[in-house]
Amino acid sequence: MITIQGLRKKFGSLQVLNDLTLQIPAGQATGIVGPNGSGKTTLIKHLLGLVKPDAGCIEVNGVHLNGSYEYRRHIGYMPQMAQYPENMKVRELIDFIIQMREEEPVFEEELIALFELEKEMQKPLRVLSGGTKQKAGALLALMFDPRILILDEPTAGLDPRSSYQFKQWIKREKDRGKTILLTTHIMSEIEELADHLILLVEGQVRYHGRQSDFIKSNEEQRLEGAVAKILQEVSV
């Protein structure tokens, strides 16, 4: 369970998160959607301790985030745009992270095979295509079998086959009881993967609840139509 209470964050004069109070249930998948710049990545970065809030508190599995980073061992984070040491080879990066964590990976071989990364392992990160970097990011996020998965636009840049296989993996992890939080602009992905929906607009929660209830209450068949309806309402 992730609990967020009264979270506020300003960058300069821009109020990016405006009094967010949310509970993200354990063992289920929650999708965060919202327009560009609505604060999705900023919210995720707070959960990882990468951004300091102006006000409010966050608890992850009962641990209050107050500067200790130990809880992050249990989180697999796939950033929207990962920055890796450019001259390191993929193999070297994986080995470096294994050494730092002093922990054996659980799914290294399976993920290398899933994403067909065998032939990329000896290449420096700077020469990889965007999608291949994304696959390396997925491998790093998932290989230690973390309890919580935080995925920021995880399939952006993946080819259809890799995207399909990645989603199958996420579904399996969900069935294994993992807590999953993901952002994406692909509404069908949220329909496929998420039980719960958080709709953020200008740093505020416009909806938080079951996604099926959200679609129904907006008298739509699909999530895309329901989200578009709300965003149309708030823009007028």
Ligand SMILES: Nc1ncnc2c1ncn2[C@@H]1O[C@H](COP(=O)(O)OP(=O)(O)OP(=O)(O)O)[C@@H](O)[C@H]1O
């Ligand atoms: N470090 C920063 N300094 C200043 N402004 C920032 C910083 N990080 C984010 N912002 C601003 O905060 C707002 C929210 O950004 P954020 O990346 O959280 O949005 P998002 O909902 O994830 O957007 P997208 O859908 O485009 O990925 C944007 O206006 C962005 O420019």
